[in-house]
Amino acid sequence: MIRRILQHFAARVLTAGLSFMVVWLTARYLGAAGRGQVSLFVTDMSGLVLLTGLVGGSSLIYLVPRRNVWHLLRPAYGWAVVVSMAGTALIGALRRVSPEWMLHLGAVTLVQVLLSINVFLLLGRQRERAYNGLTLAQAALLAGALALAFAGAHWPDIRAYYYANYLACGLPWLISTVLLLRLPDARGGLTRYGRSRRRITARELARHSRGAHLSNLLAFANYRFGYYAVAYFTTDRALGILSVGVALAEAVWLIPRSTALIQYVSLVNTADKPGQAYAALRGSRLTLLVTAGAVLVLAAVPAAWLAAFFGPEFGAAHNVILALAPGILINSAAIQVSGYFSGIARYGVNNRATLLGLAVTVPACLLLVPCLGIVGAALSMSASYTASAFYLFGHYRRALSANWQDILPGKKDLQWLVLRFSKRTA
Secondary structure (H helix, E strand, O other): OHHHHHHHHHHHHHHHHHHHHHHHHHHHHHHHHHHHHHHHHHHHHHHHHHHHHHHOOOHHHHHHHHOOHHHHHHHHHHHHHHHHHHHHHHHHHHOOOOHHHHHHHHHHHHHHHHHHHHHHHHHHOOOHHHHHHHHHHHHHHHHHHHHHHHHHOOOOOHHHHHHHHHHHHHHHHHHHHHHHHOOOOOOOOOOHHHHHHHHHHHHHHHHHHHHHHHHHHHHHHHHHHHHHHHHHHOOHHHHHHHHHHHHHHHHHHHHHHHHHHHHHHHHHOOOOHHHHHHHOHHHHHHHHHHHHHHHHHHHOOOHHHHHHHHOHHHHHHHHHHHHHHHHHHHHHHHHHHHHHHHHOOOHHHHHHHHHHHHHHHHHHHHHHHHHHOHHHHHHHHHHHHHHHHHHHHHHHHHHHOOOHHHHOOOHHHHHHHHHHHHHHHO
16 A cells, blocks of 8 residues: 555645645736636636536545446436536626626536546545656646746736636536547447436435535635635735745645545445555555655745745745645644545534534634734634544544554654665665
């Protein structure tokens, strides 16, 4: 498993690097206000993508090892179309946005979701190399298209971001569709038995997705309610600065997310759930140890470096990073614990944890953002992550009959990590 985690982590590092390039390009060429507009568009799109997961999402990974791919794909695609259209119309009714914004929001969301459905199905069949390759290709196409538009064509406009997304999602979607067609699953279903199986699978997908995805929706509110609070109480410029600080801080999460995803895939494909979880404890502790080092390095980056790299407006992102650092570290452990409960279909634990976090972040943002601005939003996020994490830790310990030494890294883990690194560099 360690080898698979490292391979997936390498792909995630490259993807994160390309995503960071997108943040840099939009910040450098569009300025803080333009970066704020991009962040709000991405936040709207992410919310709609999560809503499409109510019939699909990560539950596809859970079901596809034992179900026909095409029985899962059809209802997931149908729901994606409904949410992309209806959700965009709802956003247009709730906020003052232009028709062009709505058109691109609905279209970009749809193509993004169709790609996500395909790669989840491939990952559920343990086509991890294809999953990593497609994810990396999407990030590379987006960064490359933006670099060409901004630096090559001298077109620093948010419209360039829209069109770059069409390319970045559309081409990998076509490739992933070809890969799905190569799977051995029967693509028929016109018989009465086939139609019956499709209906049963669709209902099962909806049932699992609702339980699994409610936690993701609540987590999205935890992570991004601060964006809407800043957009409401302050300016697009402030939101742009906040988004850069958050993007840098959350980049650290590629470490625990890589571990959690591989452990989740292994968990849903094994009958020995407790045994698999115990086997993953060392990997989880090492992941937390490495994440702590990454958080310390990030917090040590001076504000002057951020201003020099992103532009003079973005030096204030340093204070955002400092306010987020404790929550980022604590939540990195919670990400792995949450993956365990998803893998054994105990979605209620994750849902209650994220609901607790939301109960903290909403009043905290409403109280702190008007007086502290973007730093208040960052402090609210840290408080939310901490509340959710400690709730998850308590249930995780009881589920595995584990103690804190089993969960938290110690001196032996550090010695093991140093020894492994020394052998590789010798």
